[in-house]
Amino acid sequence: MTVNLRAAYAPLLAVAALVGIAAAxxxxxxxxxxxWQGPLLxxxxLVARRSPVRPAVAAGTLGVxxxxxxxxxxxxESGSxxxxxxxxxxxxxxxxGAVLVGGHLRRQAGWLRRAVRDARRDQQLELARDLHDFVAHDxxxxxxxxxxxRFVAAQDPGQAVRALERIETAGLSALASMDRTVHALQEAAGGPTSPVPGLDRLPELVERFEGGTLDADPEAVRGLSREADTTAYRVAVEALTNVRRHAPGAAVVRVAVRRAGAGMELSVVNSAGRRGAGGLLARRRRGGTGLAGLRGRVEAAGGKLRAGADTGGGWRVCAVFPAEERPLG
Known part of the structure; x- marks a missing residue:
């Protein structure tokens, strides 16, 4: 049988206080x-620090x-x-003074609990965003x-085989994304970590996207911070995922990485989708919070995100990131 000391402090103080008053x-x-005043103080x-509020108030008043x-x-006896x-x-x-010390420690412990709770919530949101940004794309x-x-299997088995190969590649990429999520959980427990992909993986990402073309300036990404680099890759993943969801018939998707002043601009532009294309995916289409969440990430990395209709009838997503500030000397 275990004893709950947190609940026992207040009754113990009340008994000690009554004993002290009777002795006086x-x-x-x-x-x-x-x-006797030493144990009372x-x-x-302890009561101000650990006991529940109501018993603490009653026992604390009696103790004071x-x-x-x-x-x-x-x-x-000798005076007035x-x-x-x-x-x-x-x-x-x-x-x-003893009550104030215990109350201060109680408040500090409350701040610490709230900080831990907020950190855990932020970590959970981070993992949820990672799953959305990477796994949903694959x-x-x-x-x-x-x-x-399914549609070309009967007429062109070769195309069906190539589609199956792309399915295999996307499946392996999804597994890798899940591995990164597991590594993030291990990091929270003190285990090894796995790096988040950056723009160096952009050619591979666009190559797996049917109809995608990439125009990248290698010099444009050299001045980026690590945070901006990984965030830009997330923007590209989310934009391409939204093309599949909302414009499955788009014939062309252009991804460009260019200089923008001292920084870098990433843009993803797709042509208009064909009506009736997409089958099951189009029927299950629904609005998400991916770009809304990415906007906060981009701004946290010091950049700006814009998304809207393109002049060609399609959709354009553009993110601009500043160059990393380097100390002088």
Whole structure:
């Protein structure tokens, strides 16, 4: 059987306070009463720090009264009631100090719990965004290629085989994304970490996207911070995923990485999708929060994100990131 000390502190303080008050009334030797104040002050601090609020208030009030009352009968015998009140007020100060110390520690512990809770929530949101940004992209590719393989299997088995190969590639990429998520969980537990992909993986990403073309300036990404680099890759993944979801018939998707002043601009532009294209994927289309979440990420990396209709009738997503500031000297 285990004892809940947190719940036991307040009753223990109440009993100790009653014993102290009774001892003062019965004229116990002052040296004994003085020694008794030490445990009372310690219990006051513990109750203020750990006990539930209601029992803490009741027991704490009784404890402060016991500490303040013990010299009153002694002073009353040789002085006036005013002197007894002054002695009680003087001894109330250390009792209130013990309560303040315990309350301060209680508040600090509350701040720490809230900080840990907020950190865990932020980590959970981070993992959820990782799953959305990377796994959803690969899963949507699997769905599109599976639909294409089903439609062309009878007329062109070779195309169906190539679609199956692309499904395999997308599946392996989804598994790698899941591995990164697991590594992130291991990192929270003190285990090894796995790096988040950046723009160096952009050619591979665009190559797996049917109809995708890439125009990248290698010099444009050299001045980016690591955070901006990985965020730009997330923007590209989310934009291409949205093309599959909302414009499955788009014939051309152009991805470009260019200089923008001292920084870099990433743009993803798709042509208009064909009506009726997409099959099951088009029927299950629904609005998401991917770009809304990426906007916050881009701004946190110091950049700006724009998304809207393109002049050619399609859709354009553009993210601009500043160059990393480097210290002088």
């Amino acid at each position: 009334v019965l004229r116990v030797p002052p040296s004994w009463l003085l020694v 310690l219990l006051l601090a 009264a016991a500490v303040a009352f013990w010299p009153a009968p002694l002073v009353w 009631w005013l002197e007894a009140c002054g002695a009680a007020a003087f001894w109330a100060l250390p009792a209130l 899963v949507s590719a699997i769905v599109v290629q599976a639909q294409a393989a």
